[in-house]
Amino acid sequence: MDYQRYIDWADDRIVNDSRRVVVTFLLVTVVFSAGLGSVSTNAGTSQFTTDLPAEEAFTRVNEEFSPTFSPDTGSTQLIQRETNVLSKPALLRMLESQHRVEQHASLRVTSTSSAASIVAQQLDPDASTTAQQIDAVESATSSEIDAAVRSAAEESPRFTSLLSTDFNRRSASASATIGVVTHEVPAGISSGSGQGGSSPLTSIQKQADFTIQSAAHGSITVFGSGIVAEEFSSVVVDSLILTVPAAVLFILLFLMIAYRDLADMALGLFALFMTVIWTFGFMGLAGIPFSQMLIAVPPLLLAVGIDFGIHAVNRYREERAEGESVATSMRITTDQLLVAFFIVTGTTVIGFAANLTSSLPPIQDFGYVASVGITFTFFIFGVFLPAAKVELDRLRQRYPIPTFSESPLGSEGSALGGVLRGGVVIAQRTPVVFLLIILVTTAGAGYYATGVSTSFTQEDFLPPEDNPDFVEALPEPFAPSDYTVTGVLNYLEDNFATTQSSQATVYVEGPMRQDSALEQMYRAGDDPPESFVREDGRADSTSIVTVIQDRAESDPEFRRLVERNDRNDNGVPDDNLETIYEYLLDSSSRERTLNYLSEDYRSARVVYTVESDASDSAVAADTRNVADDFRYQATATGSIVVFQAVADLIFESAIQSLAIALAGASMFLVLIYYVLEGRPSLGLANVVPVVVTVAWLAGTMRVLAIPFNALTATMLAITIGLGVDYSVHVTHRFADEYAENDLETALDRTVRGTGGALFSSMLTTVFGIGVLALAVFPAIGQFGILTALSIAYAFLSSLLVLPSVLVVWDRLLNAQGLFGDLFSFGETRRPEPIDGDD
Known part of the structure; x- marks a missing residue:
């Protein structure tokens, strides 16, 4: 495939029609800004329970x-x-x-x-x-x-x-x-x-x-629920007030270090601003509400956008340092980085889009919006930013616009460049031994991570009971509100034996007039599971059966009616059930009867009391087992069952999206490197540091006792998206350098040039997103910690592990005999460099 002509066409537009490109992007920004006012919000746990069978049954019970x-x-x-x-x-x-x-x-x-x-x-x-x-x-x-x-x-x-x-x-x-x-x-x-x-x-x-x-x-x-709702809204606002200024300060600080030029930094910040406008404007135009899950989208856009911006400017500066003109430097830069950005965008979109397979609508929305936002990031930083940079530097040639520094990061002889070579030194000396150590530690981390718990509770959306001392010491307007909900909930749990969460419900649908209807409902309470409270050897429950029994104790006429229709003398009528029901509905027990039996006699509910110390997973599983014992269609429901169903789906979504993201990203990388370089095995080498990053992060989640919850469920897929970003930049730059240099020189030039940009991008995003750990909303804090760690791990694995992978890849690729031929997938040996190419 002759893809170069498309790259050349884009290069021409960016360099020769830069002003038209800039104006076009600004007009599109105005269009998307019109959608900002239409962005609605959707908060709380209710958004996660939509369309679940247990939730639908719970709604029907209430109705x-x-x-x-x-x-x-x-x-x-x-x-x-x-x-x-x-x-x-x-x-x-x-x-x-x-x-x-x-x-x-x-x-x-x-x-x-x-x-x-x-x-x-x-x-x-x-x-x-x-x-x-x-x-x-x-x-x-x-x-x-x-x-x-x-x-x-x-x-x-x-x-x-x-x-x-x-x-x-x-x-x-x-x-x-x-x-x-x-x-x-x-x-x-x-x-x-x-x-x-x-x-x-x-x-x-x-x-x-x-x-x-x-x-x-x-x-x-x-x-009450109103107090809980108000406090939830407050904790989100307080978290943003506390973290956004800190994030802005860190981002500005590290961008100043990375760009070292005010005009370039302003250009990069404006591009980031455009990315957010496009994404949220698209949400408004598409009618997608903003939810807790989508809190993760702006940090992700910042992470990828900062990375793209620093890479574009740094690569351009490398060429300018060689004495090339503005047009030539940018043409060389975009000729290389458009391909790298496209690979990063493709794999990142695959990683985020894997969340579309989730059964939970908020996670689907996250996958959709994040994928669209990363695509926007590609166009803004791959086309608009280079075109705007060309215009800026041409204006500098005509007008006295201040220029502070144009030197690239990690240049040869710099202290940073020497530090970045650590992975190359290991790759030159003991790559195989090092990779074996990495393999063992990664496998160990992955196995350890299988113990990560899953959580979905109301408390996931509430602040901690006590704020840290440094938060309490902050002045207005950064000082958070005085939160009470979590403390009250903990107090109720510790001091009262009976709470609303100590019940589980089975919703039964069937002909309740049928003679056996009440008997099967009664028999379902025999030999109750461990999590159910027992009373006289049976499950402690309330249903239409208990309504009948209670009425029979106080009403002699009704008691005689029940006894005439009770064939086995167990207090549960077996005949003429419609007559029994009509008597209840015509009595003072009417309201209580309708609490457990529908007016058309087509459905009923049974409420079981469960042990207060039983886990939600045990209660949910036992309630489902009891429901399965009914001959009629019966659905386990209630708050515990619904929330546990969501928790199960969260874990399923995390594992499913991880598998799809890894498989999809691997296939995409193999295909793209076959098309671009004729070396599909480079795609496999590219995936190795991503797998290492995912395993390390999952293991860290267990170490820090961070569960998969409503916000962290997407972290593994996000890690693939962000991890691929770093490894693709290294691998693609290596492929370009390897085409003209020997292996050692290619690795050295790669880690010095691309590694310098990666280092600045890593520091900026780690500190910029890591400040979310200060949030008083626990889920946001956990997300900030994990995102910062995933970026740090991706950087380390790309700079330390990937060079050894590439050395081993080169040895296998160039090995003689059948094994080398099979591993190369038909690839050909790189031609020896011509004298003078170095």
Whole structure:
């Protein structure tokens, strides 16, 4: 394939029509900028659960098992912490707080409940309102209150569930309790399992907090999904305020060192700015919302853009240092770098596009947007930047524009050039032994990395409980907000036995009128798995079966109806189920019945209580196994199951994208080096440092206890994309030098020229992206650490490992006999250099 004529055409446009190229790119930038205002946001965990069977079942459960035409509700928790929350003053503080929120119409309160209310009704059974309950407690003596507490503990299981685990019945004391306020809110917030980025409850709960503090004197904390949503938004904003200025400072500092010329640096920064504008403008025009996953895109564009910019300018300076003209220097530069940039872009796009195979929409969006953004980067830095540089230097020839330094990095005789030769020295002395050591350490790191955990929880999107001291010491506006959500969640987990996460649900679809329907539901609770709570040898569960049993205990007429239709005398009817259901729906048990049985008798739900210390993976697996025991179609669902399904998909996506990215990049490199150089095995040599980088990074994830989560799931594919960037520059430059020089000279010129640009690019991106580790949003911090490490590993493997790989490649390629012929894939020996070529 005669690809050179296309390169020559591009060279001509860049050098001879530079002004037209610059204007064209600026006009395209204006077009894409029009899409910036259309970029929407999509935050929280809910975006990851879309289209999952468990999530669809969870949504249907929420839609079907609620009273018809009832308004959507949301709840607020009132967490009271005192020396003894069951003392008279503490009970009055909780009741007064309940009473005050009930009086505010804007809070849309439909009901309140608490342990204090239960105690008050023990004192006065007729006290149905909070005002009456306050009177009951105020008129009671301390001994009467203690007796009422002990009586409530005996009669009401709900009472003890609202108290902390240190509740002492004898002394009638506990250190914490939870009150619940139920609100009527706009439709739709109570469905789904994920936490979105905003909530209609936010303003309600903020106002409730203001109302309660005056009554509770600081002893009650208001908590709920609205508070969580607000804090999530704050942590993202605070993270950006903290990290973006630091990243800009580091990038500017290292770009000044790399370019050592203000005009060139301004040109490189403007090209980076254009890349971001094009990418986000494209998102707006394409209707792709900005999510947590896409936080990773700007750093990636900066990493590749900085690398391309430094390489372009440094390569151009090498030719200018040889005395070539502006046009000739840029033609030589683009003639070589357009090919290198194309190879980097192709492999990087393959690495990112591998995420399109994921079943999770946010990861698919990341793969799509990152691929498009890297393509834009190729055109901006491969065409626009060289053309703009030509225009800049021509203006310098006519006008006194200041020029500070035009010398290339890593030039011969420089201290940096000597350091960069370390990999060449190893390659000259003991390449085989060195590669064997690398092989063993890489295999060990890869095996160790198999223990990396997977995580998908609400906490992945929340700040740490305590900010580092240096963060707290920062002045405004860099000082972060005071975060409370994580601390509250940890407190609830540590001090209360029952939480919302201690349940799992099975959604059953089938003809519930069929005689065997209830029997199979009942039998599913036999011999429960380890993670399920047992009661009398059976799974502790709530369903239409328990509704029937509870009704039969209190209603003699209904009990006789059940007994007439119970063939095996186990309390579960086997005949005339429709008659049973109709009786329940016509009774006071109607609302509870509809919580577990749909009105058309075509579906039902069974809620199982699970052990609080059981892992999410165990609960999810056991719930699926129980669901499989149903003869009807049954789906395991609930928050635990949905989140574990996402975690499983995250791990599957990470491994799948890694395999596809590696295979795709390898095939692309083999093909491209066959087309460009006639040496496909160079593509295989090119892949070796990438594999080393991926293994090292995955092993480091386990060392640092960083799991695959919503943001780090893409790191392995990203590592391939960024790792190939560095190794391609070295390999392609080596191929060009090897065509005119001997092996040692080719390696030496490669690491001095390309290595210098790689070193500056590495420092700039490592520090520029590494500052994300300062973010108070943990997922962003982990991503920043891993991205910085992946770039550092890619640089080290390209400069230390790749030279030895190329030496061994040369020995195998030029080996005599059958082995050498097979390995060369039909390649021919490089002709000996002509005298004077060096």
